[in-house]
Amino acid sequence: MKKLVLVFIICSIYSGHLVSQNMLAETYNLMPWPKAIEENPAKFIINSDVTISINPDNNGRVRNAGINFLRRLSTRTAVFLDKGFPLKNEKGNIHVVFDTVSILGVENDESYSLAVNDTSINIKAKTDIGAIRGLETLLQLTHNDETNYFFPGVSINDEPRFVWRGLMIDVARHFQPIDVLKRNLDAMASVKMNVFHWHLTDDQGFRIESKVYPKLHELASDGLYYTRAQVKDLVAYADNLGIRVVPEFDVPGHASAILNAYPELGSKDGYDYAIERFSGVFDPTLNPTKDFTYEFLENLFSEITPLFPDNYFHIGGDENEGKHWDESQDIQEFKKHHSLKTNHNLQTYFNIKLEKILNKLGKKLMGWDEIMTPNMPTTAVIHSWRGENEGLKKGGSLISAAKKGYHTVLSNGYYIDRMLSVEHHYTVDPIGDAQLTEQEQSRILGGEATMWSELVTPLTIDSRIWPRTAAIAERFWSPQNINNVNDMKKRLKRVSFHLEELGITHIKNRDVILRGMTNNQDITSLIALSKICEPLKVYSRNKGGIEYKSFSPFNLFADACVVDAKDASDFNHLANNFINDSNRPNAIQVLSYLKTWAMNHDDFVKLTKNPKIKPLQNLSKTLSEVSLILHETIQNKSISAKNLNAVKNYIEILNEPFVDVEVVIVDTLKKLTAYCEMSYLSN
């Protein structure tokens, strides 16, 4: 009965206030939150006797996951396990059963059940993929008290809401070596994501070896590309984790690098094509009127597609402004001749030819939402990315694509490179309150977080993807009504920490950057600053793409800072509490932060200055001064007009973006100042 009630409450779509889920979420740091969970009083102690068995026992994904499970469990608990590998021909106290081995695809069943009892744990699934999802959930259940690590008694029945739960990584703007991708695949699997969308080409580089057209990697990559062997290795690695790999070759725009290698494919004769070093939208575009273009792409895709067993193949298709088409006499004539009125029509002509090539190769064509033109067949898959930011309506083109009959995937709202809060992304629902038929709904495959790499390097990419993407993963997996932001944030803290255990560098690399900035001096004062600063948002860090080149340094203060700056969000919360009720306990919490910041500049000035630290001096000093006055004010419940004025001036200084960050306590400081003015201003 208890079970039924819980399942009912959790699954109930109209339950706005999920008491039970939140109660459970206090105890369990699961992410994504499962479809149904029930507690029992059991406690499975993790000691050296833990063993795992798998049925059927083969050398496939579940065995691999089982070994990794044992390693990670041992790492997490420091327990010296007797058996380092799944048992053969013997039942382990963790027993995993599944029916079939999957060939990855959108039809895959990923459901599983998990039951923890005192002395045994059972994971059951229809497929091997379900089984490995269940192992990830079990690992997230690791608890401890003073003397033991243990798994608490629970029964879980789980399955995903969407079949497409992706992360796109752009390896063109900044190349990301295989080990960076592998650790991110590990992280994806740990939050049950199942699509890695590999954005392999763009103006800044063509990142894959070609035997057929070797100038592509020779002249269009600066030597930074994946060999065929590396691609195969990565695809196999992902497959082992139950992650599909969808490659993207962005055409006909975003083609500067390709055209540096093969200018004969270009739309503009005699144009001086070169690998692009800046960011933005550029003119070089493939020529859709030449037979050679299609011959080239067919040969290239014929070579490349066997490396990618997945059915889907992404052709980009975005941001082609057609400037070079307009400037070409031949192309203009071609358009007239074929009654193609607009450049959109011409691009559709191109896309339809590409679709035929890809279909011959057994692939479905997928493209960014610009490809959704009136003539485009509904066999194409629409990747919805544009939204309010691009002058379209919120939620982008997803719903209209589904209504028009296209299968579709949402990225609008999940652009993690825009440096917006986890809350922002978490509260974007792919369907929201749209009224869709069941068939229309089934066309919405899911979504993808997108990591465009103009401003990230292997040093910083993890801190731009994680932990926010874990919350997006939950949006794609968990029921729509799992949407309590505070609850998510609480669980995300633990998930974030466990991502570091998996090898994600988002925590540790902050200090690497700050040590570099100080020439290895004491970085305490810079850490304090970094915890209230966030990198400039929505591309304002690199307005128009003209400040940073691909080879600019990306180990600056802004690169050490992350979205959802920790101290800022704590302080903002505490200060609001204080403004609502200025009792002594609330005051003490606010005073504690103000005191830290007031004193911080004393540490900062001790640093031997260099050209990298110097620009922070004003930030440090101003923060210190404003904090000092506000501290005194709240302590003494009194502020002079002069000090009030000074505070306001200081806040204005902090309000200006500099060194590419914004100080994200400014609004709260303003509110606090207004409160002080109202409550404490002396005559």
Added chain:
Amino acid sequence: MKKLVLVFIICSIYSGHLVSQNMLAETYNLMPWPKAIEENPAKFIINSDVTISINPDNNGRVRNAGINFLRRLSTRTAVFLDKGFPLKNEKGNIHVVFDTVSILGVENDESYSLAVNDTSINIKAKTDIGAIRGLETLLQLTHNDETNYFFPGVSINDEPRFVWRGLMIDVARHFQPIDVLKRNLDAMASVKMNVFHWHLTDDQGFRIESKVYPKLHELASDGLYYTRAQVKDLVAYADNLGIRVVPEFDVPGHASAILNAYPELGSKDGYDYAIERFSGVFDPTLNPTKDFTYEFLENLFSEITPLFPDNYFHIGGDENEGKHWDESQDIQEFKKHHSLKTNHNLQTYFNIKLEKILNKLGKKLMGWDEIMTPNMPTTAVIHSWRGENEGLKKGGSLISAAKKGYHTVLSNGYYIDRMLSVEHHYTVDPIGDAQLTEQEQSRILGGEATMWSELVTPLTIDSRIWPRTAAIAERFWSPQNINNVNDMKKRLKRVSFHLEELGITHIKNRDVILRGMTNNQDITSLIALSKICEPLKVYSRNKGGIEYKSFSPFNLFADACVVDAKDASDFNHLANNFINDSNRPNAIQVLSYLKTWAMNHDDFVKLTKNPKIKPLQNLSKTLSEVSLILHETIQNKSISAKNLNAVKNYIEILNEPFVDVEVVIVDTLKKLTAYCEMSYLSN
């Protein structure tokens, strides 16, 4: 004249007190220290105009090094360079000239000269390898003041003392993925090391794909092996850095993994061969009496050697105790039949057959010093590893090998896995005061640091190799009389920090481990403890190899601790100063540490305990208590008999190794206590 004098002083072998070098070393953090350096008043400002040109301009090693130089310079200085690549057909303000492209080998010329002037920098070398060594030196010269980064005016003439400056990494006991090796190759090149010795096979794993004998990687690696493509990629990566790759296939002993795959090669019929999970010396040994053994090795080596262009091929040959040979009737009869009296004779028989196979394949045989038996031809290369620890004389077999006519390489004294101080390794000289003819001396090729991996994983290996190996690299490169330990330590601090910039994880991964131990609580108190603790030394952490298996956790407190624990060495120094002269300034320095440790336990007790932290409680508490009393004692210049007794008891507790570390301030605490007893004991 100035130049001549400097060169004279620096090169002078009998100059015990190198005033000039030390004076210069105060300014320049070069490591390895160059053969000759001279200052001039120039200052080359590093700004966006820095450019680099290379003559001859090709796509080889120097271009690769030039690009990396620009990236690293930009990272270090945060300067936004206008030109991200070496100039074509134009002279840069950094101009690199060399004569020939090297094929790597022991004959290579690595000399270079470097001259920094106000507006130009010239690097000249006979070979491309010399040129890239010069670029590393230039990068180490980066200086700054408050407003600028710059290269100070110097002229350097440099060349190595030894041609073989190696690092061995054992990837058998714990597999090390390609990215771990690549970052270590980067680090090696940054301190001008030129041999990567790849210990690819051992009882715990056979780590390379074989097409001829696929069971080797299938059944002898747990799936952790390098593909042929990865090996080629790594060798090419190393070659680009001027680093030779010498592979080691350890035979006939250390063969458990091989024999798990091909038991028919074994010396003992019916033996249950298995991949070894523990550490130590084991019995499974190839059978040197069967033709199949040689056929197998010839086929395998024929397949493998083309992947490794280097002339040298290491066959291990160590630690074969011949137990299985003694237990085999057939092998005993074979020995009689061939008049091979001892197992050493039998192994020499085996080695000589192997040498013929390798010679056919164009390779020189190299082996650990056990292969140096009376019948072994002097064409073999002797890798000297045994020394006092193994009952032989200090300095190992190196000198006798050279005298007997063998080329030889020294590792005795450079076993970095023994967890001994940097000073210990730095003060081992390959030749020392041995009296050798010029010819004998020329047979000493150089040395190798050895990173055996029983107790290291990808998480910790960097902190076991670095920074100590940089000091060993200096021993192999710099003149013999560059041997001032304090001076080395001072320069090593900067080198260590710059290794992090290159991607070495030795600094940042400490905190990863400590965060893991605390479930992501405030790790300040554990950091303080880690800075006075070192992992147990000389294999006492894993006595007999029986405690840790290859799949045991290696993210324990001992794994967060490193050799040359920072606070311990500072405190030991300061306490000695105080004992020598107990003036107030000296007292204050000691008191500062004692106070920190006295208070540290207050932070420690705030941690929510778990099974990983709990074992540290006693250490934290005892340290706090002893520090509190000593602090009071020195502050008040008085100690009671009772307190003195308490201190002595606490020190005894700290003196016992636990959680696999030793507290390396214990001796100093004892001395300090003795001093307090003598000076401050009240009646």
